[in-house]
Amino acid sequence: MKIDDIKKICVVGAGNMGHQIATLCALNGFQTSCTDIDQTTLDKAAAFADHYLPGRVAKGKLTEQAAKETRERLTFTPNLAEAAEGADYVIEAAVEVLEIKRRIFADLDDMTPAHAVLATNSSAIVSSKIADATGRPDKVVNLHFFNPALVMKLVEVVQGPHVSQETADLSMALCEKLGKAPVRLNKEVNGFLLNRIFFAIIKEAEWLLEMGVASVEDIDKACVFGAGHPMGPFRLMDLTGIDLAYTMGMEAFRNSGDRSDLPVPSLVKHFVNGEYGQKTGQGWYDYKE
Ligand SMILES: NC(=O)c1ccc[n+]([C@@H]2O[C@H](COP(=O)([O-])OP(=O)(O)OC[C@H]3O[C@@H](n4cnc5c(N)ncnc54)[C@H](O)[C@@H]3O)[C@@H](O)[C@H]2O)c1
Known part of the structure; x- marks a missing residue:
């Protein structure tokens, strides 16, 4: 065809x-x-x-x-x-x-x-x-x-x-x-191309949050104003869906067996609460207004 x-x-x-x-x-x-x-x-x-x-x-x-x-x-x-x-x-x-x-x-x-x-x-x-x-x-x-x-x-x-x-x-x-x-x-790879690159950034952002180094807002701000990203990793997850980020983390873990691929506890908490981001009105940010 x-x-x-x-x-x-x-x-x-x-x-x-x-x-x-x-x-x-x-x-x-x-x-x-x-x-x-x-x-x-x-x-x-x-x-x-x-x-x-x-x-x-x-x-x-x-x-x-x-x-x-x-x-x-x-x-x-x-x-x-x-x-x-x-x-x-x-x-x-x-x-x-x-x-x-x-x-x-x-x-x-x-x-x-x-x-x-x-x-x-x-x-x-x-x-x-x-x-x-x-x-x-x-x-x-x-x-x-x-x-x-x-x-x-x-x-x-x-x-x-x-x-x-x-x-x-x-x-x-x-x-x-x-x-x-x-x-x-040219070949299949877990996460494909761009998401593998994003995944590395998101993982680092999640652990910086988990370790209490900085807030969601400030981590996003750093990526926007320091790296020129159109939006920070947490804003991006809210847009694409925290459910998707969770599923991708679990899939990466299933493929690699590496526990560092698992979704971090604060992401799991949003996931189990049904707080998937923009589409549910609540994620890392509040969209109810
Ligand atoms: N959200 C993103 O940013 C994004 C980006 C790229 C790819 N994807 C992929 O796109 C796909 C859809 O993601 P989404 O974010 O639009 O999800 P979504 O939950 O917004 O939409 C999925 C839709 O599938 C429907 N559905 C479920 N079972 C069905 C069936 N048997 N037949 C027809 N429809 C059915 C649901 O009713 C729902 O409306 C997923 O595979 C996801 O991995 C998502």
């Missing part, structure tokens, strides 16, 4: 990442169907598009006609089979649970045309752990967007040993067509 053969994209999961990836695909000319098991999340995703597109028009970034056509290309449905029907490329952005992803991919394998590429946006699960749930492992690949997906240019395309050259090349080309700056990882 060539890049111009991709007409329809299916996005599975309409949460934090999925709703923006779906809007991005529609904006760039693809017929896009977005699905989620939760109707409230789907309604929120549709409301986001209804608000975001006119906002782009108001800012002079999009014509009214383009906004109208983008919205017409974007559909939302709770029915996976309906969303997957006729899709040339699928981007799965459902919850970060291996067994759920494997089930989704097995279903997608039955529901999509044989030529379709099935990509996962997972932050921590390499696609070789999912590929054998399908009959097309050569077409199962990691396509890792960053949050917020409409804004962040980087996408990591991870070419595990099972991924064909055609799938990797097509995925790179798709990212470029979406206006992104894709990078290719």
Whole structure:
């Protein structure tokens, strides 16, 4: 399959990442169907598009006609089979649970045309752990967007040993067509590329906090004003989700067996309290106001 053969994209999961990836695909000319098991999340995703597109028009970034056509290309449905029907490329952005992803991919394998590429946006699960749930492992690949997906240019395309050259090349080309700056990882590695670098920074920030060296606010301030980061590590975790930081820490520990990879006690406390960051109104910072 060539890049111009991709007409329809299916996005599975309409949460934090999925709703923006779906809007991005529609904006760039693809017929896009977005699905989620939760109707409230789907309604929120549709409301986001209804608000975001006119906002782009108001800012002079999009014509009214383009906004109208983008919205017409974007559909939302709770029915996976309906969303997957006729899709040339699928981007799965459902919850970060291996067994759920494997089930989704097995279903997608039955529901999509044989030529379709099935990509996962997972932050921590390499696609070789999912590929054998399908009959097309050569077409199962990691396509890792960053949050917020409409804004962040980087996408990591991870070419595990099972991924064909055609799938990797097509995925790179798709990212470029979406206006992104894709990078290719030639092998699977825990945490992929940028998160490995971030992980080292976040780990150090967490231990500085844990040791009582400085406050959340001051550690963030140091990274912003000293290192020029757009936001500090704690603010970033609140944006991407403390649940995700917890899951990634546990996954890193499972892979390495190194106890220093485990989430620090203060992060675990936020996690067990359901304080996941911006999306729950409380994380390292309070967002209830
Ligand atoms: N949040 C981030 O910053 C970020 C960045 C890059 C990648 N990711 C990855 O993207 C994926 C989604 O993360 P998120 O932050 O959007 O999570 P989220 O919790 O905001 O959204 C996940 C959505 O998946 C839905 N879902 C659960 N089971 C489903 C199923 N069987 N079929 C369809 N939908 C289902 C949920 O209802 C929920 O709306 C994860 O794999 C995560 O690792 C997240």
